[in-house]
Amino acid sequence: MRERVAIAGLGYTAFTSVSPGSSYRELTYEAAVKAYEEAGIEPKDVDSFVCTSEDMLEGYSISDEYCNDQLGAVLKPAQTIPGDFLHSLAVGVMHILTEQFDIVVVQALSKASNMKTIPDLLNFAFDPVLNRPLDVTAYALAGLEMNRFLTDGRATREQCAAVVVKNKANALKNPLAGYGASISIEHVLESEPVAEPVRLLDIAPYADGAVVMVLCSEKLAPSLTDKPVWITGIGWSTDSPTIESRDWSGAVAVRLAGDMAYRMAGITCPAREIDLAEVNDEISFKELQHLEALRLFEPGQAGRATEDGQTSPGGALPVNVSGGGLGVGHLFECSGAQKVLELVLQLRGEAGSRQVPGAGVGLAQAWRGIPTTSAAVAILSA
Amino acid sequence: MELEKFELGATPLKESAIKDGSVLTLHKKPNLRYAWDNGVAIGRYLTELKEGRIIARKCNKCRRIMIPPRMFCELCWRPTDEWVYVRDTGTVNTFSICYVNWDASRIKEGEKPHIPAVIEIDGASPGMGILHVLGEVEPDKVKIGMKVRAVWKKPEEREGSITDILYFKPARG
Amino acid sequence: MAYQRVAIVGAGITKFVRRAQETGKELAAQASKMALESCGMTMKDIECVSLGTAPDAFDGVHMKGEYLSDGSGGWRKPYMRQFVGGGTGVFAPVHGWYHVASGMFDTCLVVCSEKMSSCHPHPQGAFKTIFDHTTEQPLNPTLIWIFALEMNRFMSTYGITKEEIALVSVKNKKNAMDHPAAQLPMEITVEDVMNSETLAWPVNRLDISPASDGAAAIVLASEHVAKRITDKPVWIDGVGWNLDSAYWATRDLYYPRYVEKAARMAYKMAGITEPQREIEIAEPYDPFDYKELHHMEGLLLADRGKAVEMLLDGKTQRDGDRPMCPSGGALGVGNPIAATGLMKIIEIFLQLRGEAGKRQVPGNPKCGLAQAWGDLMQVGTVVVMRI
Numbered sequence: 001m002r003e004r005v006a007i008a009g010l011g012y013t014a015f016t017s018v019s020p021g022s023s024y025r026e027l028t029y030e031a032a033v034k035a036y037e038e039a040g041i042e043p044k045d046v047d048s049f050v051c052t053s054e055d056m057l058e059g060y061s062i063s064d065e066y067c068n069d070q071l072g073a074v075l076k077p078a079q080t081i082p083g084d085f086l087h088s089l090a091v092g093v094m095h096i097l098t099e100q101f102d103i104v105v106v107q108a109l110s111k112a113s114n115m116k117t118i119p120d121l122l123n124f125a126f127d128p129v130l131n132r133p134l135d136v137t138a139y140a141l142a143g144l145e146m147n148r149f150l151t152d153g154r155a156t157r158e159q160c161a162a163v164v165v166k167n168k169a170n171a172l173k174n175p176l177a178g179y180g181a182s183i184s185i186e187h188v189l190e191s192e193p194v195a196e197p198v199r200l201l202d203i204a205p206y207a208d209g210a211v212v213m214v215l216c217s218e219k220l221a222p223s224l225t226d227k228p229v230w231i232t233g234i235g236w237s238t239d240s241p242t243i244e245s246r247d248w249s250g251a252v253a254v255r256l257a258g259d260m261a262y263r264m265a266g267i268t269c270p271a272r273e274i275d276l277a278e279v280n281d282e283i284s285f286k287e288l289q290h291l292e293a294l295r296l297f298e299p300g301q302a303g304r305a306t307e308d309g310q311t312s313p314g315g316a317l318p319v320n321v322s323g324g325g326l327g328v329g330h331l332f333e334c335s336g337a338q339k340v341l342e343l344v345l346q347l348r349g350e351a352g353s354r355q356v357p358g359a360g361v362g363l364a365q366a367w368r369g370i371p372t373t374s375a376a377v378a379i380l381s382a
Numbered sequence: 383m384e385l386e387k388f389e390l391g392a393t394p395l396k397e398s399a400i401k402d403g404s405v406l407t408l409h410k411k412p413n414l415r416y417a418w419d420n421g422v423a424i425g426r427y428l429t430e431l432k433e434g435r436i437i438a439r440k441c442n443k444c445r446r447i448m449i450p451p452r453m454f455c456e457l458c459w460r461p462t463d464e465w466v467y468v469r470d471t472g473t474v475n476t477f478s479i480c481y482v483n484w485d486a487s488r489i490k491e492g493e494k495p496h497i498p499a500v501i502e503i504d505g506a507s508p509g510m511g512i513l514h515v516l517g518e519v520e521p522d523k524v525k526i527g528m529k530v531r532a533v534w535k536k537p538e539e540r541e542g543s544i545t546d547i548l549y550f551k552p553a554r555g
Numbered sequence: 556m557a558y559q560r561v562a563i564v565g566a567g568i569t570k571f572v573r574r575a576q577e578t579g580k581e582l583a584a585q586a587s588k589m590a591l592e593s594c595g596m597t598m599k600d601i602e603c604v605s606l607g608t609a610p611d612a613f614d615g616v617h618m619k620g621e622y623l624s625d626g627s628g629g630w631r632k633p634y635m636r637q638f639v640g641g642g643t644g645v646f647a648p649v650h651g652w653y654h655v656a657s658g659m660f661d662t663c664l665v666v667c668s669e670k671m672s673s674c675h676p677h678p679q680g681a682f683k684t685i686f687d688h689t690t691e692q693p694l695n696p697t698l699i700w701i702f703a704l705e706m707n708r709f710m711s712t713y714g715i716t717k718e719e720i721a722l723v724s725v726k727n728k729k730n731a732m733d734h735p736a737a738q739l740p741m742e743i744t745v746e747d748v749m750n751s752e753t754l755a756w757p758v759n760r761l762d763i764s765p766a767s768d769g770a771a772a773i774v775l776a777s778e779h780v781a782k783r784i785t786d787k788p789v790w791i792d793g794v795g796w797n798l799d800s801a802y803w804a805t806r807d808l809y810y811p812r813y814v815e816k817a818a819r820m821a822y823k824m825a826g827i828t829e830p831q832r833e834i835e836i837a838e839p840y841d842p843f844d845y846k847e848l849h850h851m852e853g854l855l856l857a858d859r860g861k862a863v864e865m866l867l868d869g870k871t872q873r874d875g876d877r878p879m880c881p882s883g884g885a886l887g888v889g890n891p892i893a894a895t896g897l898m899k900i901i902e903i904f905l906q907l908r909g910e911a912g913k914r915q916v917p918g919n920p921k922c923g924l925a926q927a928w929g930d931l932m933q934v935g936t937v938v939v940m941r942i
Contacts, residue, residue, distance in 0.1 A: 021421070022421050023421025023424060023425075024421075025421065036459075056612075060685065061610035061681055062641075062685045064798070065640060065930040069454075070454065077820065079638070079639050080638045081637055083620070095657075097657035098557070098657050099558055100656075111419065113419075115416060124617040127622070128408065237631060238621070238632070239631060241624045242625065371621075374621055383905070385568065385735045385736065388567075390570045391570065391577065392582060393572075395574045397574065456802070476707045478700055480697065481755065482699060483697065485683070487677070495756075498694070498696065498703075509806070509807060511804040511805060513690075513696065544693050544694065
């Protein structure tokens with residue numbers, strides 16, 4: 001039996017549409033102070049630091065330069081991962097499993113409000129020769145995928161809208177969330193068309209925020225925390241990056257990442273063994289697609305389950321109790337961090353009015369967003 | 383394995399092949415714009431530059447007076463404690479005489495070379511330097527250890543930027 | 556030792572050229588294919604893939620790691636990009652090391668690909684945005700500034716001359732004459748370096764490595780797999796990395812403390828107590844000629860201020876007592892940033908196996924080191940290898 005890795009300290013800011021009072025450094029500092037305080041450590045106790053950054057999201061080339069001062073990581077082993085926070089979390093897990101590291105700090109940050117040309121930025125991720133010259137919005141890609149998803153009979157348009165209604169309602173109970181609202185399916189269906197069938201309210205709005213977590217080895221966990229949350233499984237995968245050759249309906253990378261995480265956690269029947277899930281819902285239908293790729297629902301069943309309230313708080317499998325991307329906000333590389341954060345709070349029984357009773361095993365899933373096919377999954381248990 | 387026994391990839395391409403169109407290329411200028419939140423420390427720093435002053439931040443634990451200012455001490459890992467005005471004079475820690483622009487193009491014929499320098503600011507802790515440029519000095523007269531003084535833009539032209547200091551010039555002569 | 560021991564079992568590299576016809580994806584695929592062929596493996600045998608590549612601004616693609624994934628063999632595999640700026644190339648095997656050492660995987664393909672020529676008019680332009688956006692970028696800095704500032708500080712601290720430093724460039728460009736991937740193999744003199752165009756005094760054109768396109772790849776395997784694949788596995792016995800503050804103007808540039816910290820971390824893991832005696836051959840990162848000396852000191856392979864004496868005594872020549880950059884280094888083979896670091900790893904791999912051909916150093920070295928550096932003179936990455 002392999003050693004388990006614990007999350008022993010948690011630090012975070014609120015997730016807000018803007019954060020003009022803090023620089024990117026000050027935002028991470030705020031989260032780091034809380035995380036270290038909770039674990040009762042100082043930066044000098046940390047063996048390595050794993051930050052999450054992507055040059056053009058930060059507005060820097062070689063953005064790893066600016067990752068360490070605000071973590072207290074000067075003259076320490078520090079690196080960045082241009083991926084989602086869950087990728088960085090996987091690095092932290094691997095570090096500790098080598099038994100060369102006892103304490104690892106993992107960080108992610110979103111300063112989405114500082115990016116003034118997000119549509120152009122997303123377009124800049126397209127293949128420069130084959131796709132970019134067509135000058136279509138990145139959301140058109142979501143439209144293509146959603147259309148395929150609906151046409152294949154995997155869900156109805158209303159069921160996708162029900163995801164938005166649920167997640168924004170969930171966010172009303174999350175004091176960290178920026179986009180809680182009480183809306184109806186009609187609100188979603190009648191919102192401004194962006195790239196049909198995708199409408200404005202189907203898209204997670206952008207948010208700022210920072211998350212820092214302290215990971216430690218199993219033997220050290222009792223000295224750092226009374227309420228360890230264990231990372232029992234982690235997986236990541238990438239499907240084809242080219243638009244011309246990808247699978248449009250199946251979210252293959254999510255399935256592969258999930259399978260890897262399940263294998264490591266010894267989970268054979270996810271639908272029965274997972275108590276709650278925080279999955280990527282950057283576009284409404286993605287929540288349904290991802291739930292099915294993760295084998296939490298049979299293909300074509302996640303939409304109906306959502307309509308029936310099975311994924312609502314109090315349902316058989318609460319999904320995105322935090323509000324998800326639609327309710328908390330899309331945090332770019334910090335998205336997966338918000339999901340892990342929610343699971344840790346739930347598994348510790350600290351989720352307040354949105355606490356899921358008896359939450360024992362949770363799943364967090366991230367997707368790197370349009371136009372990528374990269375995904376990562378973590379399984380956490382109390 | 384020996385590298386010599388393999389046929390190595392990569393086909394060299396001459397610039398002329400692009401110019402004469404025998405190899406096709408696509409151009410795209412990215413439209414990437416950012417408006418970075420300055421936050422507390424740098425926000426105040428810029429506000430003070432607009433007023434013709436340089437401000438630093440002090441950590442009462444290591445007693446460093448830090449410039450550019452920061453709200454946390456990255457070495458002691460604690461919030462910094464107080465604002466401290468420092469002087470607009472300093473010492474050249476190191477310098478270069480630079481004949482190329484930021485995009486690697488050569489400076490224009492007759493244009494004076496740029497003289498970037500790390501300047502240790504008087505009033506800040508020893509070794510606390512900032513990047514700036516030197517002016518009103520012949521390149522061959524610049525020395526490490528030279529005392530310099532800021533030359534400011536006119537008050538009405540200042541905009542709250544590091545360029546509100548036009549350059550540093552020798553403090554004497 | 557609780558981790559799985561990790562070996563390099565195969566390697567591949569493309570030629571380093573100023574401008575390649577191939578895309579970054581295609582370069583990555585060429586290097587990967589060669590790496591797999593060199594050890595008789597196929598993608599089916601590879602359990603995970605690690606990518607190293609420098610700033611996205613070079614290729615002009617946002618999320619470059621995603622774009623390069625298929626060319627790097629990442630399709631439907633656990634694929635992850637790591638990033639430590641210019642240190643990325645030597646960090647790539649470190650990233651692969653903990654994939655395998657952790658026990659999560661038994662094989663890992665490590666790929667580094669760089670296509671700098673896509674950036675117009677010159678890749679140097681991409682470097683402006685490495686400086687602090689508020690306190691430094693308004694001054695229109697170029698990357699050469701920081702090298703020049705650091706070189707000046709290094710020279711003036713120890714009283715070293717430009718002529719002495721130029722010998723590094725002469726040595727490395729000559730070494731590159733024997734490297735089949737080399738972009739700038741040359742027989743030049745100190746005078747040639749001194750008379751080349753001054754870019755940013757004290758840096759002249761021939762003090763600098765070129766901008767390049769190219770890729771490199773290696774295959775890592777756990778101990779039990781490695782022994783099945785080859786009778787000459789080269790073991791990654793120590794890894795280290797370290798990042799200093801981004802407030803670079805507030806520290807003394809004459810000595811790279813972060814390189815020393817990274818080296819000490821790797822030495823501790825490898826059980827090395829006397830690096831000057833135990834490290835028989837090294838590939839310190841040499842994007843500029845003075846950096847080789849600067850890094851030898853940071854790596855504790857020379858006493859402070861004394862690296863230049865080893866150079867002048869001929870000890871760092873290929874047939875010297877302590878060969879440095881026998882490949883030809885970034886100065887001679889070329890500098891497609893991330894691929895350069897991995898090229899250095901590959902050189903030590905070949906040297907320890909006695910397969911470096913005309914570049915082979917005498918004396919059957921058993922222990923070597925590769926190192927890279929980057930960011931705002933801030934990051935050091937070190938790998939210690941043994942056969």
